Amino acid sequence: MKTIFLDHVRNKLALHKLRGGDGQPLLILHGLGEQSPSAVPISLEQWGGPVFALDFTGHGQSSVPLAGGYTCEALMSDADAVLAELGPLTLMGYGLGGYVGLLLFGSRPKEINGLIIADGPGLDGGGDKPTSPQLLHVKATDLNGSTPDPWALAELASDVRPRDYAADHVRQIETLAGLDVAIVVGSLGRPAWLSEIMTSPVVTDGDVGVGLSTFSRS
Amino acid sequence: MTSTEVDTVRSRLPEAKRPERSRRVDVGGIEVAVVEWGREEDQPVALAHGGFDFAGTWDLFAPLLADAGFRVVAWDQRGHGDSDVAALYTWEADIRDAAYVIDSLETKDPVPVLGHSKGGGMMNQLAEVLPHRVRAVINLDGIPNKRGFNTQIDRSDTQALEAELSGWLDHRRRAGQASRRADSIDGLAERRQLMNPRLSMDWLRYLVTVGAKQDPDGWRWKIDPTLRFGPSGAWRPEWAIPRLRGLRVPYLGVIGTVKEEMGWGTTPEEAFPILPDGAEFHALADTGHFVHIERPGDIAALVADFLRRVL
Numbered sequence: 001m002k003t004i005f006l007d008h009v010r011n012k013l014a015l016h017k018l019r020g021g022d023g024q025p026l027l028i029l030h031g032l033g034e035q036s037p038s039a040v041p042i043s044l045e046q047w048g049g050p051v052f053a054l055d056f057t058g059h060g061q062s063s064v065p066l067a068g069g070y071t072c073e074a075l076m077s078d079a080d081a082v083l084a085e086l087g088p089l090t091l092m093g094y095g096l097g098g099y100v101g102l103l104l105f106g107s108r109p110k111e112i113n114g115l116i117i118a119d120g121p122g123l124d125g126g127g128d129k130p131t132s133p134q135l136l137h138v139k140a141t142d143l144n145g146s147t148p149d150p151w152a153l154a155e156l157a158s159d160v161r162p163r164d165y166a167a168d169h170v171r172q173i174e175t176l177a178g179l180d181v182a183i184v185v186g187s188l189g190r191p192a193w194l195s196e197i198m199t200s201p202v203v204t205d206g207d208v209g210v211g212l213s214t215f216s217r218s
Numbered sequence: 219m220t221s222t223e224v225d226t227v228r229s230r231l232p233e234a235k236r237p238e239r240s241r242r243v244d245v246g247g248i249e250v251a252v253v254e255w256g257r258e259e260d261q262p263v264a265l266a267h268g269g270f271d272f273a274g275t276w277d278l279f280a281p282l283l284a285d286a287g288f289r290v291v292a293w294d295q296r297g298h299g300d301s302d303v304a305a306l307y308t309w310e311a312d313i314r315d316a317a318y319v320i321d322s323l324e325t326k327d328p329v330p331v332l333g334h335s336k337g338g339g340m341m342n343q344l345a346e347v348l349p350h351r352v353r354a355v356i357n358l359d360g361i362p363n364k365r366g367f368n369t370q371i372d373r374s375d376t377q378a379l380e381a382e383l384s385g386w387l388d389h390r391r392r393a394g395q396a397s398r399r400a401d402s403i404d405g406l407a408e409r410r411q412l413m414n415p416r417l418s419m420d421w422l423r424y425l426v427t428v429g430a431k432q433d434p435d436g437w438r439w440k441i442d443p444t445l446r447f448g449p450s451g452a453w454r455p456e457w458a459i460p461r462l463r464g465l466r467v468p469y470l471g472v473i474g475t476v477k478e479e480m481g482w483g484t485t486p487e488e489a490f491p492i493l494p495d496g497a498e499f500h501a502l503a504d505t506g507h508f509v510h511i512e513r514p515g516d517i518a519a520l521v522a523d524f525l526r527r528v529l
Binding site: 008010011057063065068071073074076084107108109130133159162172175 | 245246247248296303304305306307308310311313314315317343346347348373374376379380383384386387390391393394444449451452453454457461
């Protein structure tokens with residue numbers, strides 16, 4: 001495994017090359033509180049091209065910002081930094097990484113070849129409707145610069161993911177990506193944002209293997 | 219000489235007064251700059267500025283409120299004015315920072331809070347999440363409406379949404395190396411007037427001397443160059459409406475009725491029904507979004523009178 005660091009806004013992002021090779025890259029986006037795997041997972045070995053994995057801000061070997069402020073949009077921007085580095089790619093998102101993958105795909109619909117969504121921590125976020133707002137608190141003694149950043153765990157477990165927001169993004173993909181199948185959903189978990197996008201003609205049920213073979217061909 | 223240039227600009231606006239005290243408050247790893255006008259033993263009032271503003275935008279209003287017998291406390295939000303820049307920004311983090319500033323007053327008594335525009339929305343939410351720490355809310359042209367901001371795009375317009383979303387990401391790709399454009403005092407004032415068309419050039423030049431720094435190649439706004447409007451994100455303005463209606467603290471709402479790009483565009487007909495029971499409400503004719511800058515004397519009198527009655 002080779003790791004490079006991308007300077008992105010004020011963060012340093014660890015991008016791991018798990019496997020080299022020719023062809024279209026697969027980028028793994030981990031779940032909330034997780035980090036990149038150190039080798040290509042068995043379930044992804046069938047992918048024909050190179051495999052990369054990103055540590056989101058505050059996770060794994062990426063830098064830990066001071067005083068929190070996490071949003072899924074900021075993490076989408078982390079993944080966009082990889083897109084700038086590697087060019088068009090396919091996304092494999094676990095939990096939170098699946099939702100971030102949807103946001104990035106909806107924002108860069110012409111540069112993503114496909115997205116596979118699998119179960120993982122942070123798939124639900126804070127639900128699809130706002131609940132009573134709270135003042136999140138993290139113990140100062142827990143803020144020691146290690147990952148995962150406690151602010152990431154707190155803030156990204158409570159972000160609201162409305163159905164219409166997810167629908168906006170999948171509509172962008174439907175309209176602009178030019179793909180018959182753009183997203184393969186292999187998760188058992190189906191939070192509201194995910195149920196919402198299942199109604200799109202470019203989103204299909206399937207397991208990770210189906211997703212890999214679908215996007216390998218495209 | 220620079221000091222002469224600054225003195226000349228500020229001398230044209232003698233009623234604007236810089237704060238009497240300043241300090242820094244740790245908000246969990248970064249610091250925000252806190253400033254105060256008025257006697258320390260007077261009743262504190264905390265002021266939250268609007269988006270892309272800074273505490274210096276209170277320099278006309280705050281001294282008048284201090285003269286009326288209040289300890290006026292304001293701060294630069296993270297990334298704004300003299301506060302530290304952050305790696306990440308959110309609405310919730312801004313509200314946490316506000317709570318740190320109120321804690322720094324070292325009083326267990328709840329404190330009246332006042333916010334303009336975004337700061338008004340923040341203070342609405344602060345009063346909901348910390349009702350025991352907020353004695354009253356004064357909201358200056360920061361009352362939400364169902365339509366959202368004046369600049370909000372139609373999200374069903376695929377091309378417009380693509381431009382907004384990819385535009386924000388493009389900005390983030392460049393933001394690490396970005397710096398604000400250097401210019402003369404007049405140049406920065408003229409650019410700001412595009413977004414603040416009702417404010418005088420004398421005031422906007424004054425703001426440059428407060429909210430910008432002088433580098434060898436010119437003046438630059440201090441605000442973090444990584445900050446940018448948008449994307450509108452998942453948040454929906456209608457979420458804030460029932461919460462506002464549910465506040466139980468004394469509430470004063472003020473709106474300007476002349477629509478401006480930086481404003482929320484909430485009409486009196488939209489605003490009044492969503493305010494808390496018993497709220498006072500003033501819709502100001504011939505006044506734009508920056509009510510406290512256009513009419514500092516009127517607003518200070520209104521606020522001082524309200525606070526004297528409800529505290």
